[in-house]
Amino acid sequence: MSFADPYQGKKWSILDASAFTENKTLEADIIIIGSGSGGGVCAEELSAKGYRVILVEEGPLKTSSDFKMLESEAYPELYQESAARLTKDKGIKILQGRNVGGGTTINWTTSFRTPPETLSHWRDKYQLENFTEEKLRRYFEKAERRVNIEKWQVEANQNNLKLKMGMEKLGLTAGVISRNVKDCYNLGYCGMGCPTNAKQSMLVTTIPAALENGATLIHHLNAFRLNFSGQKIAGLECRARDRRGNGYTGITLKLQAKHYILSGGAIGTPALLLRSNAPDPYDLLGKRTFLHPVSLSGALFKDPIEAYAGAPQVIYSDHFIYHPSQNMQESPGFKLEVPPIHPVILAGTAPFHGLKNRELMLNLNHFQTIISLIRDGFDERSVGGQVYLKGDGFAALDYPISDYLWRGIEKSYLAMAEIQFAAGAEKVFPLHNDAEFYQSWAQAKTAIPSLSKKILKAKLVSAHVMGGCPMHNSPSKGVLDQNSRHHHIENLSIIDGSCFPTSVGANPMQSILALAYRQVEILASAL
Amino acid sequence: MPSRRQFIKLGLISGTVLGTSRVLYGPFVASPIKNPYSYDFIFLKELDLKTLSQFAPVFLKGSLKDSSQVGAALKKVDHAILGLSQSSQDELCQLFDLLNLPIARRLLLGIWRDWEELSERELDTVLHSWRESSLALKRSAYLGLTELFCGSWYADPSTWSELGYEGPPEL
Numbered sequence: 001m002s003f004a005d006p007y008q009g010k011k012w013s014i015l016d017a018s019a020f021t022e023n024k025t026l027e028a029d030i031i032i033i034g035s036g037s038g039g040g041v042c043a044e045e046l047s048a049k050g051y052r053v054i055l056v057e058e059g060p061l062k063t064s065s066d067f068k069m070l071e072s073e074a075y076p077e078l079y080q081e082s083a084a085r086l087t088k089d090k091g092i093k094i095l096q097g098r099n100v101g102g103g104t105t106i107n108w109t110t111s112f113r114t115p116p117e118t119l120s121h122w123r124d125k126y127q128l129e130n131f132t133e134e135k136l137r138r139y140f141e142k143a144e145r146r147v148n149i150e151k152w153q154v155e156a157n158q159n160n161l162k163l164k165m166g167m168e169k170l171g172l173t174a175g176v177i178s179r180n181v182k183d184c185y186n187l188g189y190c191g192m193g194c195p196t197n198a199k200q201s202m203l204v205t206t207i208p209a210a211l212e213n214g215a216t217l218i219h220h221l222n223a224f225r226l227n228f229s230g231q232k233i234a235g236l237e238c239r240a241r242d243r244r245g246n247g248y249t250g251i252t253l254k255l256q257a258k259h260y261i262l263s264g265g266a267i268g269t270p271a272l273l274l275r276s277n278a279p280d281p282y283d284l285l286g287k288r289t290f291l292h293p294v295s296l297s298g299a300l301f302k303d304p305i306e307a308y309a310g311a312p313q314v315i316y317s318d319h320f321i322y323h324p325s326q327n328m329q330e331s332p333g334f335k336l337e338v339p340p341i342h343p344v345i346l347a348g349t350a351p352f353h354g355l356k357n358r359e360l361m362l363n364l365n366h367f368q369t370i371i372s373l374i375r376d377g378f379d380e381r382s383v384g385g386q387v388y389l390k391g392d393g394f395a396a397l398d399y400p401i402s403d404y405l406w407r408g409i410e411k412s413y414l415a416m417a418e419i420q421f422a423a424g425a426e427k428v429f430p431l432h433n434d435a436e437f438y439q440s441w442a443q444a445k446t447a448i449p450s451l452s453k454k455i456l457k458a459k460l461v462s463a464h465v466m467g468g469c470p471m472h473n474s475p476s477k478g479v480l481d482q483n484s485r486h487h488h489i490e491n492l493s494i495i496d497g498s499c500f501p502t503s504v505g506a507n508p509m510q511s512i513l514a515l516a517y518r519q520v521e522i523l524a525s526a527l
Numbered sequence: 528m529p530s531r532r533q534f535i536k537l538g539l540i541s542g543t544v545l546g547t548s549r550v551l552y553g554p555f556v557a558s559p560i561k562n563p564y565s566y567d568f569i570f571l572k573e574l575d576l577k578t579l580s581q582f583a584p585v586f587l588k589g590s591l592k593d594s595s596q597v598g599a600a601l602k603k604v605d606h607a608i609l610g611l612s613q614s615s616q617d618e619l620c621q622l623f624d625l626l627n628l629p630i631a632r633r634l635l636l637g638i639w640r641d642w643e644e645l646s647e648r649e650l651d652t653v654l655h656s657w658r659e660s661s662l663a664l665k666r667s668a669y670l671g672l673t674e675l676f677c678g679s680w681y682a683d684p685s686t687w688s689e690l691g692y693e694g695p696p697e698l
Binding site: 347 | 585586587588589590607609610611612613614615651654658659663666667669670671672673674676677678679680681682683686687689690691692695696698
C-alpha cells in the first residue's frame with residue numbers, strides 16, 4: 001500500500017540550509033525557532049493572519065516516505081544526539097526530537113490535558129491566575145480538534161493490557177489514553193516516524209497549513225545567537241548544519257523580524273538565550289528544568305507480549321499521584337504508562353552484557369515493561385536541573401537527583417513490580433544494575449529497598465523536558481509573563497515546554513499545544 | 528562510596544595522562560585507517576580497533592558466532608558513534624585513549640597487562656567490576672560500551688530472526 005506524502009509535489013517555500021553555498025540575510029514579520037508543538041501551532045496561526053513567517057528547524061525534513069520503521073535510521077535522523085543525549089553526570093538519558101515536527105514526529109501520541117492539580121499549583125505558587133480549566137478549555141478543545149485527539153477505541157496490546165490487568169487485580173484504577181491519530185493502522189512504530197501519516201503531528205497538520213499560507217520553512221539551520229539593540233532583538237545569527245546534522249557547513253544566515261518566537265524546547269530555548277547573553281537580572285534562565293525522570297521495570301510473561309506491535313501507549317494510571325492514600329510529603333508521585341520495546345532500545349538499555357543480554361533478547365517477545373514518570377517540581381525538595389553551555393556553546397542539562405526523588409524512584413520500583421506480579425509475570429526485573437530477575441512479589445518487595453540510590457546504577461530516562469523559562473507575572477520570579485512575553489525583551493515570546501514553572505505531571509504535548517493556541521492568540525492581537 | 532574529591536582527582540589525573548599521551552601519539556587523523564577487517568572505519572582508530580576487538584566477544588558473548596564477526600560488530604559500533612554529538616564523540620575518544628594507553632590503563636584502571644593478554648573470562652570480570660564500581664566514571668564506561676556494542680548489534684535485521692522478531696510490518 002502506498003500513502004500520499006503531504007510534501008510531495010508541493011510548491012511550498014522550503015529551504016535546506018545544508019545545501020546553501022553562500023551566506024544570506026532573510027527578513028520576515030515573525031521568526032519562529034523550532035518546529036515542534038509550540039512552533040507548529042504558532043506558524044499556522046500567524047501565517048493564517050497574513051504575517052510573513054519564517055520557521056527555523058535545526059533538524060532535517062523527513063516525511064512519511066522516509067519513515068521505514070527502523071531504529072537504525074530513526075534515532076540518528078530524528079532525535080537529538082541519536083537518542084543518546086545524557087544529563088551532565090550521565091544519570092538520565094533524554095529522548096528529544098530533532099526534525100521538522102520536533103517531538104510530535106516521534107512521540108507515542110499520548111495526549112492529556114494539563115491536569116487540574118497542576119493548573120491549581122501554578123495559580124497558587126506562580127500567580128498564573130488565568131490558567132484555570134475554564135479559561136483554557138477552548139484551547140484544549142482547539143488542540144483536540146486540530147490534531148484529532150480522541151480516546152483510543154481499539155483493544156490495547158498485551159504490553160498495555162498487563163498494566164491494566166495488574167492494576168485491576170490490586171483493586172486500583174487505570175485509564176485509557178487519548179491519542180492524536182486519524183485512521184491509525186495500530187502498527188506500533190510511532191517512535192520512528194509514522195509511515196501512514198495517521199499520527200497527526202505538526203509535520204502533517206500545522207506545518208503544511210502554514211506553508212500553504214505562504215510561510216517559509218528552513219531546516220538544517222541552527223539558531224546560534226540573538227543580537228540585541230536596547231531592549232529589542234535586532235537579529236538572529238544562524239549556522240547551517242551539514243547534511244548529517246552533527247557538524248556545520250560554515251555558512252551563516254542572518255534573520256531579521258519584528259517579533260521572535262522561541263519554540264526550541266526546554267534545552268534548546270534556554271541555551272539560545274544563554275549563548276546570546278540575554279538579560280537575566282534575577283538569574284532564572286535555564287534553572288528549574290524538569291524531566292519527569294522515568295524508572296523502568298521489566299517483566300517476563302509466559303504468554304506473548306510483543307511490545308513492539310500495536311499502539312505503544314494506551315493504558316495509564318495516576319493512582320500513585322492523586323489517590324488520597326499516597327503520601328506526597330515523603331516522595332513525589334508518579335504516572336504509570338508502558339513503553340514500546342524494539343530490539344535496539346532493549347539491548348542498549350539492559351544493564352548487562354554478554355550472555356545475560358542475549359538471554360533477555362531471546363525473550364524479546366515475552367518482555368513487558370512498565371515505566372514511572374516522576375512528577376518533579378511540585379515540592380521544594382525537587383528543584384529540577386540547570387541548562388548550561390559546554391565549551392563549544394552546545395546545550396546540556398545538569399540534573400542532580402535529590403534524596404526526595406530517589407524515594408519516589410524506589411516507591412515506583414515497588415509499585416511496578418507488584419503490578420507486574422499481580423498481572424501474572426513469572427519474573428520481574430527493575431532496570432537497575434543491582435537488581436535481579438525476582439521470582440515473586442515477596443522477593444522483590446524485600447530486595448528493592450536495598451537497590452542503591454545512585455545514578456548509572458538505576459537506568460533513568462526522560463522524554464519530557466520542561467521549564468527553564470518559567471512564566472510568572474513578577475519579573476523577579478519568572479522569565480516570562482503569563483502570556484509568554486519575555487519580561488526584559490520587547491519583541492520576544494517563548495512558546496514551548498520551557499514556559500512551564502514545574503513539570504506538567506502528564507505527557508506534555510497537549511499542554512504545549514493549548515498553551516501555544518492561547519499565547520499566539522494574545523500575541524496576534526498585540527502585534 | 529567514593530568521595531567527590533577522589534572523583535575529581537581521577538578526572539584530573541585522566542586529563543593530564545591523556546593530554547600527555549595525545550602529545551606523544553600525535554593528533555588524531557580523520558581518514559579511514561588500515562585495519563585487518565573488510566570495512567572502512569571512520570571514527571575508530573587502529574589502537575581503538577585493537578582494544579575493542581578484545582572486548583567485542585565479551586560484550587556479545589553468544590551473539591557472535593565466531594571471531595570472523597568481530598569486524599562486523601566493530602563496524603556497527605563505529606557507525607553508531609558517528610550519530611553522536613561532537614562532545615559525546617570527544618568523551619568516547621578520551622575513554623578509548625584511556626583503554627588503549629598502557630600508562631593510563633595502569634594508573635586509572637589498575638590493569639597492568641595488555642588487553643590481548645587477558646582471557647575472555649578475565650575481561651568479563653573487568654567489565655563486572657566497572658559495572659559494580661563505586662566510581663560513576665567506570666559505571667558510565669560500562670553502560671556506554673554495553674549500549675554501543677549490544678544496541679548496535681541488534682540494529683541489523685539479520686539478528687532479528689533468532690529473537691522471533693519479524694521486523695516492521697509490510698505496508
